[in-house]
Amino acid sequence: xxxxxxxxxxxxxxxxxxxxxxxxxxxxxxxxxxxxxxxxxxxxxxxxxxxxxxxxxxxxxxxxxxxxxxxxxxxxxxxxxxxxxxxxxxxxxxxxxxxxxxxxxxxxxxxxxxxxxxxxxxxxxxxxxxxxxxxxxxxxxxxxxxxxxxxxxxxxxxxxxxxxxxxxxxxxxxxxxxxxxxxxxxxxxxxxxxxxxxxxxxxxxxxxxxxxxxxxxxxxxxxxxxxxxxxxxxxxxxxxxxxxxxxxxxxxxxxxxxxxxxxxxxxxxxxxxxxxxxxxxxxxxxxxxxxxxxxxxxxxxxxxxxxxxxxxxxx
Amino acid sequence: xxxxxxxxxxxxxxxxxxxxxxxxxxxxxxxxxxxxxxxxxxxxxxxxxxxxxxxxxxxxxxxxxxxxxxxxxxxxxxxxxxxxxxxxxxxxxxxxxxxxxxxxxxxxxxxxxxxxxxxxxxxxxxxxxxxxxxxxx
Numbered sequence: 001x002x003x004x005x006x007x008x009x010x011x012x013x014x015x016x017x018x019x020x021x022x023x024x025x026x027x028x029x030x031x032x033x034x035x036x037x038x039x040x041x042x043x044x045x046x047x048x049x050x051x052x053x054x055x056x057x058x059x060x061x062x063x064x065x066x067x068x069x070x071x072x073x074x075x076x077x078x079x080x081x082x083x084x085x086x087x088x089x090x091x092x093x094x095x096x097x098x099x100x101x102x103x104x105x106x107x108x109x110x111x112x113x114x115x116x117x118x119x120x121x122x123x124x125x126x127x128x129x130x131x132x133x134x135x136x137x138x139x140x141x142x143x144x145x146x147x148x149x150x151x152x153x154x155x156x157x158x159x160x161x162x163x164x165x166x167x168x169x170x171x172x173x174x175x176x177x178x179x180x181x182x183x184x185x186x187x188x189x190x191x192x193x194x195x196x197x198x199x200x201x202x203x204x205x206x207x208x209x210x211x212x213x214x215x216x217x218x219x220x221x222x223x224x225x226x227x228x229x230x231x232x233x234x235x236x237x238x239x240x241x242x243x244x245x246x247x248x249x250x251x252x253x254x255x256x257x258x259x260x261x262x263x264x265x266x267x268x269x270x271x272x273x274x275x276x277x278x279x280x281x282x283x284x285x286x287x288x289x290x291x292x293x294x295x296x297x298x299x300x301x302x303x304x305x306x307x308x309x310x311x312x313x314x315x
Numbered sequence: 316x317x318x319x320x321x322x323x324x325x326x327x328x329x330x331x332x333x334x335x336x337x338x339x340x341x342x343x344x345x346x347x348x349x350x351x352x353x354x355x356x357x358x359x360x361x362x363x364x365x366x367x368x369x370x371x372x373x374x375x376x377x378x379x380x381x382x383x384x385x386x387x388x389x390x391x392x393x394x395x396x397x398x399x400x401x402x403x404x405x406x407x408x409x410x411x412x413x414x415x416x417x418x419x420x421x422x423x424x425x426x427x428x429x430x431x432x433x434x435x436x437x438x439x440x441x442x443x444x445x446x447x448x449x450x451x452x
Contacts, residue, residue, distance in 0.1 A: 206336030206352065248331045265347065267329035270340070 060084075060091025061114045063102065063129055065121030068145045069095070076161045080120075080143060083165035091118075096128065103132040116141055116308075118168060122149040126188065127287035134178045134186035134305055141168050141308040152189055155222050155235070157310030167310040174313070175303035176237040179221055179286075182297050187286040188305070189223035191298065192216075195249060196282035201275040202244070208269065210248035216263060217276065218245045219298060222315075237315050240302035241270040274298040325358075330365065338370070346381070364398045371403075379416075386420070 062084075068077055084090050092109065096102060106117055106129075118141040119129050126142060143164045144153035150160055158167045179187045198215055200208040218225035222237050225245045236243070247266040277295040284293045325342025328334055332348040340356045351369040354360065360374040366381030376392040379399040386403040387393060393407040397415035404421040412418060 203339075206334050206338050209333040209335065211331040211333070246329070246332060248329070250331070264331040265329045266327070267332045267348070268325070268327040270325055270342065 059113060059115045060089055061106065061109045061117045062091055062093045062143075063105075063117060063119050063121075063125070064093055064095045065119075065125040065128075065145075066095060066097060067122075068120055073145050076145060077120075079162040080145075080165060083162060087165060087169040089165070089168060091116075096125070098128075100128075101132070102129045103136070106133050106136055106138065110136070110138060115139060118143060121145060123152045123189070124149060124288055126152055127289060130178070130188050131185045131287060131289070134188065135301065139173055139306040139308060143168065151223055155189075155314050156307065157313030158308075159310065159312075168308060170310075172309055172311075173306050174238070174309045176305050176307050176315075177221060177240060177242065177303060178301050178305045179219065179242055180299045180301055181286060183299070185286075186301075187221070189221060189287050190225055191219040191287075192225070192285045193218075193276070193282055194285075196278050197280070198282070199275075199277045200244070200246065202269050202271045203273050204275075208246060208267070210246065214249040216247045216249065218247075219243065219274070220245065235315050236270075238303060239270070240300065241272055242274070242298065242300045244269050244271055244274055271298075272300050272302075326356075328366075344374075362399075364396075 116139045120143040144150040195214045247263045250262045326344045328346045328348045330347040347363040355373045360377040362381040364380040371385045372387045380396040388406040394411040395416035399416040406423045
């Protein structure tokens, strides 16, 4: 009131006051504007931030085999999952069953930003996933659980159980070859055909014939072949070729007496395309899965599979 | 050739196996069985005793202990062991023939595997050129 009276009496006083207050008012206005623009920025950025957080969480997809939740592995999995969180490797977990279509499952998750698919299980789990999904454009990792059937992890230099999380976090990616059977399904480790009368053609250029009718045939990639005497060496999963090992059966008196199969020294041929056919259907084991075949075409997809590997890998 | 073994070996043709066709490899080859057609490798070839080859052979270096019916072209060394028998022309930089080895064919030798080398007719282990190295086994 005083001011009003004084200003009414003296107009210079109100001008002075106005001059003194004006900069503060301008500052307040600009601050308000600034706050408003920040609010607007936050409002517009919020969905994107959520998207980024979502994508980050979904960068990893974990495919659990059903056995990993069972009693001997429960404690290991608890530690493994704790490490996923500690290392910032959290992601979506899906439990796969024998009826799970891994290909369509991974394809769906790729749409939501999945960059890495981690198979949690053993050799059989890897075969289950890779037989249909090896050609997808995604990085594959492996957490090998348990102590049995984990030769593939050993070959890739991945330690077993919770120690595998360190390898996963280190994220050393190597491009490796995988095999294609009849242009339909894939294999990573090996193929085995036990004693059949086979016609074998390599790379469409030469035919391999055995003196004896029955031969044992093995194709190796990420695991050495099961053929006796060939379990070491011959592991070149980055050379763009697969190796076929052929061992003709030898008929002898002793082998007949003791019902034991005897074989002559094995032959090894690297190839890009292998045709195996027989007059009668034969049993073929690819990555541990048995099928009945009469003609098989095996080709190689050179360095197409992105795999997280460890320092101790065998190639 | 001595280094060829273990993991260096890429292709092995076992003793009871026959290969028919054009056999091309980028790695070392060991042949203990039979091959007919042609053999070509950028690395070393070893033909073991008892092996039979009816093919033209091209390799970086070759060690022959078995039978070869066909021409051999080796960019570097061709070594014939006492049990070796070669029926065909050879074109090599350096030739090593052990006593007892048989070579029936024309021999072209020199720095560029015969391009500028001397031509020599060799029969059953005898030799007429200074580039030939006699090896007592």
